[in-house]
Amino acid sequence: MLDKTSDIAIAAESWLAEFEAALVKPDDGALQKLFHPDSYWRDALALSWTLQTVNGRDDVLQALKALAFKTAPSSFAIAPDRAAPRKVMRAGTDCIEAIFNFETRAGRGNGIIRLIPDASDGNRPKAWTLLTALEELKGFEEQLGSSRPRGAAHSRDFRGPNWLDLRNASSDYSTRDPTVLIVGGGQAGLAIAARLKQLQVDTLIVDRWPRIGDNWRKRYHALTLHNQVQVNHLPYMPFPPNWPTYIPKDKLANWFESYVDAMELNFWTSTEFESGSYGEKEGRWTVTLRRNGEPRLMHPRHVVLATGVSGIPNIPEISGLKDFAGKVVHSSRYDDGENWAGKRALVIGTGNSGHDIAQDLHSSGADVTLVQRSSTLITNIEPSAQLAYSAYNEGTLEDNDLIAASMPVVLARRSHVMLTEQSKQLDQKLLEGLERVGFKLDFGEGGTGWQFKYLSRGGGYYFNVGCSDLVVSGAVKLKQFADIDTFVAAGARLKSGEIVPADLIVLATGYRPQEELVRKLFGDAMAKRVGPIWGFGDGQELRNMYARTPQPGLWFIAGSLAQCRINSKYLALQIKAIEEGLIPRLAPEATEAAVA
């Protein structure tokens, strides 16, 4: 295809110009000529007001024409202050990739166009993937940089409330309710709160822990993040350049404290969210909080559940476990191996938690047996587990986030199949060793690797930082759960009759689906209305994530630090759009479903 930088830019510019012109033509022909048969369109709010992916030219064209008519996108142009149009390989395909800006009636957006040659049409460059993403709402732009708040009020009104007085009053909520109540003060809650603050939406975070950052601080002693710092920045306040590659839990926890203050977020610690109900007529929630033990009623217009994929511990029914004489604890309540030197531990579950806890116990001098319930994906933390993030090693965070948002899930799966193959090669020695000791390996659904295990079920893999090596060497023993008959007072009794003695059993058995949290907080009817949360199901987007749900005013945000950073932007813009009357509280499809 084209080689010279200028040719590449011209190809991208031409495509955008023709695209803009074709959008306003009544007939299909002009638009069809621009898209490859195997093309994809992802929209993040700009035209659809939701997060949606459409696969295949026919469906793409149909959706585009319908939504373009309503939103009037225009002024498509290569973004001058971002990575220039270039040739790259994505999901194994060479393409021209260009970042562009555009406008709609209600906002300004940016996007990415990828062009590949259409062999059936003289190798003319056509759209392979298109992303149209909302960047800001006209009239409600964020106050950043040169449009930052002045603070002049503090300079001139000497006896008026100063900054600290205003912060304290803002966090008080004794005489007002927040517009948005966020449940959970980890990275998900912090990211959405910071974005909403930037859009001047009155927001309160409530969190059960006594200190900001405890969701990390209270984890086990040796925990660090398992992917690299440059991927994990929070919005508006990137980690400094001297921070370690793998951020230790306490350092991250303290940064969360700094973040709340620097971003001027309202955050109530030691506050439980007990229950809530929605008033259709008023368009408000009635929620019951318990703050430092004291009840408080609130009436936010929106509730965002940001408790993460790791909310309600999954305690499986295990035969005989009630007869076990020793200590039983779910991985989420596991504290420290310190007390178990010289003791014997069974760790049931071979995901990340199971392995980390087994390693912690082993390092503390315990005799550890890992019990495998289902096959697990194992990969070394370096280089394999970081392959998925290689794009973040260069270029700006903003560009890389847009690139991440631009990949339709079909192509993301394709990418990860290739990365998983590559990882298999790199991890060969380790994987052979694990197989030798009977560990059951998998490589994800359809070989899509750990990323899609995470996106589908929130776990089922382990980034090896040493425990797998202990399993291979036998220093940590391995048993298959299927070989266990039942549990007895002394430990586990295998089908062979052998007793595996234990003083401690750790259930590293994951978490319940978030639907159960909805049921617990809001009742069966609402859980039924909302449906499954997380995972793709048969669709192209994570279900009920970062967008309007079938329950007006109820939202969900979860995932990695990167997902929270990227998607909090779009979630915040939707809430703002609703508050400013630009879109309805219920998405059209949901309205139709509700009416049906």
Place this chain on the structure above:
Amino acid sequence: MLDKTSDIAIAAESWLAEFEAALVKPDDGALQKLFHPDSYWRDALALSWTLQTVNGRDDVLQALKALAFKTAPSSFAIAPDRAAPRKVMRAGTDCIEAIFNFETRAGRGNGIIRLIPDASDGNRPKAWTLLTALEELKGFEEQLGSSRPRGAAHSRDFRGPNWLDLRNASSDYSTRDPTVLIVGGGQAGLAIAARLKQLQVDTLIVDRWPRIGDNWRKRYHALTLHNQVQVNHLPYMPFPPNWPTYIPKDKLANWFESYVDAMELNFWTSTEFESGSYGEKEGRWTVTLRRNGEPRLMHPRHVVLATGVSGIPNIPEISGLKDFAGKVVHSSRYDDGENWAGKRALVIGTGNSGHDIAQDLHSSGADVTLVQRSSTLITNIEPSAQLAYSAYNEGTLEDNDLIAASMPVVLARRSHVMLTEQSKQLDQKLLEGLERVGFKLDFGEGGTGWQFKYLSRGGGYYFNVGCSDLVVSGAVKLKQFADIDTFVAAGARLKSGEIVPADLIVLATGYRPQEELVRKLFGDAMAKRVGPIWGFGDGQELRNMYARTPQPGLWFIAGSLAQCRINSKYLALQIKAIEEGLIPRLAPEATEAAVA
């Protein structure tokens, strides 16, 4: 002169190439041809291992040849990742300005060359100003970005100390002494500590206040910074883009707390530095600290006084003040106007503190009289007071800091004369009003404005945020100190016989020179050896600031947030160079002076 961007770049590149070649030539001729008769050279460590400015071609050439011989500068090239060569106006002169990189035997540096036409030589572009600045020491580069620490140790050693354990141990100093002890935990101390940490020099900050940031937090209620956020970043951790233009004191104080944690600085609060003496033979100090009341001896190799220009209050001898029946307080101990509603206050001193305190008292309902002791420079906070920082409104912080470092003081004065003239015009209405009520105005020494009043004596000006308007309107009364005969129990008795009654007298009378802090902590002999601190005297550099002093192992850092950010880098590099044996503890000139 040259107009096209490419011509400008070529002119700069040619000059650098000829400069590099001429430096190694035995005769003067080649080098002389490159410099304008009216030229200046500033070196920040790279060739001279200190901060020095040389004025005039002859002296520049002589110094260059001597120092180039020792340090072997080479590889001069336009810096590809910084602002490209361009035409600009500096200090009223049009010039070509280019940022370049280079190397020396011991380090890597960057600099700025400014070229102007030499009318006596066919308008050939020649060096007008040259900056050569050390950026890093070979073998001791900072670990940033892709060379950041990995944190892998935390990932793999599950029972070893984790990050928090290591931070606590690092701050403990129960079994070791810091290499560098920093006295004062405001922006000066924080900046130098962060830079030293990056160079892996074991550093401890001690500060008398109970909480990090108290040096700002404990100031009066309405205080905000008086210049804009983009100028005031601390090293490595710029303020987020959503921060207000004028940062409120509590917000800044809290950022300091975050900074200490994020930069992993060792900081002891509630710790007084009582005294110290230097052991020549051991090359170490013996210092006495008092931490939470408990004494502690320490033996650092270096002591950095970072208590700022506002260290020891200046309480002038004032006739009859001991007879005054009301309350007397120095501005540094002034708390809040709240208690003075309906009372009468005399505020003696018309610098920034005096005006701010007068405005605070007035806003609290007190009857306020400002008493002027000497002429004062008054300028409106906007736009006039910000004119000096206009360069920071665009371009990168690093480029702007290098530009600031590159201006010899002679040209900086020239710049400020022009800015002061411009300010006079902009402030005309206010200044006329002040003169009408008898306020005595000045415009700095030789009309160099507020910046040089600050650099010479640390005060003597006020950025009007409202108090001058109150003085003009008479809402705040004005008296001249010269009209006061003496103080009496009731207040001030004027020479006319009139009594000006008061309940409160605030002495906004500034601070003692830092030499007195040296005397107080270290004794007369050391104060004599060190000499005057701050101000230019007859020289081109701030005396005893950011560089080796006549006392081995004793350093000073003070000034604005910008000065601390810029100069902490050079101060840290000198300490590191000494610790690594690259340069001696005492600068050569000082050694000569000591031996003489």
